[in-house]
Amino acid sequence: MNYRTYNAEDFLFDESFRQWTSGTSPQATTFWEQWLTQNPDRADIVRQAQELVRALNEHYRDDATDARFTSELNRLMQLAAERRDAEVEPPVIPLQQPSWWRWVAAASISIVVGLGIWFYSSTLFPKAIPDSYAHLTKTAPIPLQEKVNTSNHTMNVLLGDGSLITLRPKSRLSYPKQFSKTSRTVYLNGEAFFDVVRNPAKPFLIYANQTVTKVLGTSFLVRAFEEEKAVTVTVRTGRVSVYTKQDFEKAQKSGLRRIEGIILTPNQQMTYNLNDGRLQKALVEKPTALIPESVSHEQVFEDTPVAKVFATVEQTYGVKLIYNEGDLSACLVNLTFLNENLLERLDIICETIGASYEVLDGQIVINSKGCK
Structure with missing residues (x-):
């Protein structure tokens, strides 16, 4: 079998590869470690596939049978292929019933792990200033982990609640391994498509370049590069509320339940101009059908x-x-x-x-x- 031609999802279907990654077969471990030694140029794609397998195993727990594993992957890959034929930018994974495996349907998009995080953090992004991504993540109330997309492809990030983030190139996302009991807060510098699992008891908050986007469960795009002078939020499905960070935090401190912001529904877009501090709502240029x-x-x-x-x-x-x-x-x-x-x-x-x-x-x- 020509493993040289495998991509990340091909490795997922290989039983011996999964056994090696899961540590359940000494024979598989011997084979794959030897193969990797002989093919060092494939190390990146192997690491990507291993990350996917570990995430799948974590969610399946004791019910990760090979039959179920393969059946689910076949079905989801077929759905992904159908969507690729029909979709236009940005790539969107439709929000169906909340389920951890929705992210696998996008496995055909290259998932590149940021191996040069520490190097790029000192050269590509500005030093911490008040309200900046660096400052917010450094002063977050709970420990965060970070994904940085230094590739030319999108990167999929699966959060602990099952929400899927499609991180665009030159973008970074910080988030806790486990969310708090009252909210789900992440921090973005760049552009990402969010497919958020619905949970009315725990609002999902995205801090991005002087704005806060609040949702209960929906799919939408946020573009907030710190070097740009505007933030845009575009809604695909559901309902989103967007606030200036200043107004949002002022309302929280005062105990206000109702906060003045911009409410967006499907095919609507908000633009926040950092120069004049205005939130403006508009229809997207090319509205798409919900179904x-x-x-x-x-x-x-x-x-x-x-x-x-x-x-x-x-x-x-x-x-x-x-x-x-x-x-x-x-x-x-x-x-x-x-x-x-x-x-x-x-x-x-x-x-x-x-x-x-x-x-x-x-x-x-x-x-x-x-x-x-």
Whole structure:
């Protein structure tokens, strides 16, 4: 067998490799240690695969049978392949039922372990200043561990609660091995996609370049490089609240339950300008369907009230449409949709009923005098 061609997920399917990593077979240990000695250039990919196996074993515990292991991996790799064919940037792992193994579906994306952390920490990132990533992580109330992506590929980080972080190149993330009893707090310098396991009892907090993003369970992208003058948070699914760090901590100290911030829903984006300290909400440039399959099949509306068509659009994209339902009560439409994006669908609807629309504060306002 040509192990030279193996990538990280290929090693996962190899029983003897798993036995070596788990320390359950002396024969496997002898073989793989000898093979690694003969193939030192494959050391990095082997270490990546071993990290994945250990994480899987940790979650499976005593139920890590080879049959279940292989069955789960086959199914998840198939899902990952299907998603790769359908997805566009950023790579997103849909949030289904909370489960530790959702991260394995992204194993086809190279998971590169940052071996040069200490070297890069002194050359790529600035010294600690108040509210900086370095200062926040140094003064965190509990010990943290860090992942640094010094590669040109994304890196997947599995947290103790089962949440998955896809860390982009030149980015770093600090987080505790085990979260506290009341919250789940991480620190980001760079860009990462978060797929957070839902837990209303323990809010998930991301500190990133003078902002705090608070979620209960959802998927979203945060871009917060300290050398840049803006922070952006883009929501894929669920609901996210974004605050300035100053406002968030002031409210915490005063005991306020309600904090003024920006609430984002699917396909909305927040931009925080560090120069003027303003939080601005907008619609993402290319809204995506919450369930991609819903826009890949033909949708036919025959003599359908336009309000019902708008409701379908809202449900498909998670975007709020604001309009006067009374004015549009007499509008019946005959439409067929297939593969059109959100704005193209709105163009078709509005042209049909003689209306127009505009995007305001992350929402879409329909302007119409009604139908006669």
